[in-house]
Amino acid sequence: MAEERESRRRRQNVVQDVAALATGLKTTLSEVFKPLVTVQYPEEKSTRSERYRGRHYLRRYDNGLERCIGCELCAAACPVGCILVIAAENTDEHRVSPGERHAKVYEINMLRCIFCGYCEDACPVQAIVLGPEYELSNVSREQFVYTKEMLLEPNPAQQDPIRVGQEEPRR
């Protein structure tokens, strides 16, 4: 009696096993007809989130003046010390930013930067922001030190924007 039950159970198992194989085949076949998930980089690019932390920008006010006031808070906040700021006084003849001082030199060593965004948080005038660009590869170490000219947004007052590379400015 027990043997008979055992053999019946085993028969059912064979049927169930074959059915399980068929289920597996059906599952994989249904995947064929679903759309591909691959993003064909570099022709296609996935979208960045609003808060994505990529390449840095130095922003301007709408009248073309630089936001940066050379306070060096970003350099102080930077955990890896990749930001160099050397400030200079603003004069009435040579006004770069609205405050007392402006950044004469502003350099970021992109090889050191860990893209933590602390500089963005530390900035009292929202001058430095991290943009969406992430393709920052280059061929020599020297080219990874981004100077102020590279970081600054184009001046809306001037029709000749100071820009290096293909990067689009942040909105």
Place this chain on the structure above:
Amino acid sequence: MIRLTPPDPGGLYTNAVGHWIIVVAAMVAVIFVILTAAAYTVWFERVGLGRFQRRPGPNRVGPFGLMQLAADGVKLATKESFAPRGVDPVLYVLAPAIMVVAAFLAWSVIPIGLSSGFTYWIANLNIGILLVFAVSSMNAYAILLGGWSSNNKYSLLGGLRAAAQLISYEMALGLSLVPVFMIAGSLRLSDIASYSVHWGFYSGPVPLILLAPLSFVIYLVSAVAETNRTPFDLPEAEQELVGGYLTEYSGLKFVCFYLGEYVNMITVSALASLLFFAGASPAVGPFAWLAFFVKIVFFLFLYIWLRATFPRLRYDQLMRLGWKVMLPLALLNVVVTAVVLVAVQ
């Protein structure tokens, strides 16, 4: 029933010179066609597997990635021919040669239908299917010798596994086809493919899968095991044996093994089509070769489908399936078919 002379299209084969010309030309053509077919089988598998995993597969080299295999071939051919220390110098080179030669040899007897009708290209042996089995068994030598001569324990284990697996499944594979021979009454592949019946009001060809369905199932499973494909790919189980018998092979020697595997895939697909689905028989219609091609592609797709679906069997499961399920089923199939045949006649 067994004819020793082949059918003679246009008197070419009875002419001594014409015979050799046609045979040599056919050999060259078959090698070229099969090489190309193997390359595109690899492409088909990579794209097919990609689709199963919702990715595009190779699509960079040429349109739809069709030139990917040319690029891969150039890369592999220009690689350094490296052999590790302590390999057996003769067997290490001989193993991939056996693999690729055996794979191509099977195609000498496989009839390829042309638009003019059912004909053969190189040889129309009255024991064609036996020759296919004989040369496909040589894969076991290639894999075993390759594993043994590589002076590497992973290669050796892979080679031993392969030998045990091939021997186990060859029994079931051979026996699964015995009912087919009994029904068709011939071992000649063209006879089996063009098998036809006279059943009362119906008189004409019939695909043998209708008469021997169990044979087809056993053949299909055993053929997957014979070609070392997933889910029976234990000889080259990369997670546990690095690359199995392939571990120490690179460059063109690796190509030989790889090519052999894919040609074997095409061979068993072609055999399944010939033995069970009437192959390229003229009864299929004027586009017999196209029907043959479609059937082969279908079986190749089945292979890829299986690979995309099933995980690898454990070694004891493999042996149990081979000896305790496939072999008894195949024997039972032979006996039942014999009884039915005698009862019918």
